[in-house]
Amino acid sequence: xKKFIATMIxxxxxxxxxxxxxxxATKESIWRSDYLLxxxxxxxxxxxxxxxxxxxxxxxxxxLGNKQAQYYLAQMYLQGWxxxxxxxxxxxxxxxxxxxxxxxxNRSYKxxxxxxxxxxxxxxxxxxxxxxxxxxxxxQDLRCEKRAAIGSHIKMVVCEKRYY
Numbered sequence: 001x002k003k004f005i006a007t008m009i010x011x012x013x014x015x016x017x018x019x020x021x022x023x024x025a026t027k028e029s030i031w032r033s034d035y036l037l038x039x040x041x042x043x044x045x046x047x048x049x050x051x052x053x054x055x056x057x058x059x060x061x062x063x064l065g066n067k068q069a070q071y072y073l074a075q076m077y078l079q080g081w082x083x084x085x086x087x088x089x090x091x092x093x094x095x096x097x098x099x100x101x102x103x104x105x106n107r108s109y110k111x112x113x114x115x116x117x118x119x120x121x122x123x124x125x126x127x128x129x130x131x132x133x134x135x136x137x138x139x140q141d142l143r144c145e146k147r148a149a150i151g152s153h154i155k156m157v158v159c160e161k162r163y164y
Contacts, residue, residue, distance in 0.1 A: 051082020
C-alpha cells in the first residue's frame with residue numbers, strides 16, 4: 001500500500017511538472033500566456049475607453065513587437081483617443097504595425113497616408129526606419145507568414161511572436 005501511494009505521489013508530481021514545462025516563453029523570458037494576457041488587457045481597456053490604462057498596456061506589448069497592439073496604439077494617437085492627436089507617434093506605430101498586412105489595416109493605412117502631406121511622410125521616414133529597427137518583426141523575434149483565413153482565398157501576412 002505504501003509503495004502504491006509513493007508511486008501515485010511521484011506520478012502526480014511528474015504530471016503536474018510536465019504542465020509547467022509545457023508552456024513556452026518568448027526570448028525575453030515572458031510566458032506565452034502572460035504575453036497574450038497583456039494584449040488582451042490592453043484591448044479590453046481600449047474597448048472600455050479606459051485610455052490611460054490602454055495606452056500603458058498597449059505600449060508595453062507594442063514594444064515587444066505585437067502587431068495588433070501597435071495598430072491600435074497608432075489608432076489611439078491618430079484619432080486622439082484619450083488625448084490630443086499625435087500624428088507623428090501615430091504614424092510611427094502604424095508604419096511598424098504594417099509589417100502585418102490585413103485588408104482592414106491596408107485600407108486604414110492608405111486613407112491615413114492620403115490625408116497626410118507628402119512632406120510629412122518624407123520627413124518621418126528616418127524615424128519610421130528607426131522605429132522598425134527597434135520594434136519590428138525581425139528585432140522582436142516574430143514570425144511573419146502569408147496565410148488565408150478559414151473559408152477564404154484572400155491571403156494576408158500574419159506576424160506572431162516566437163516561443164521557445
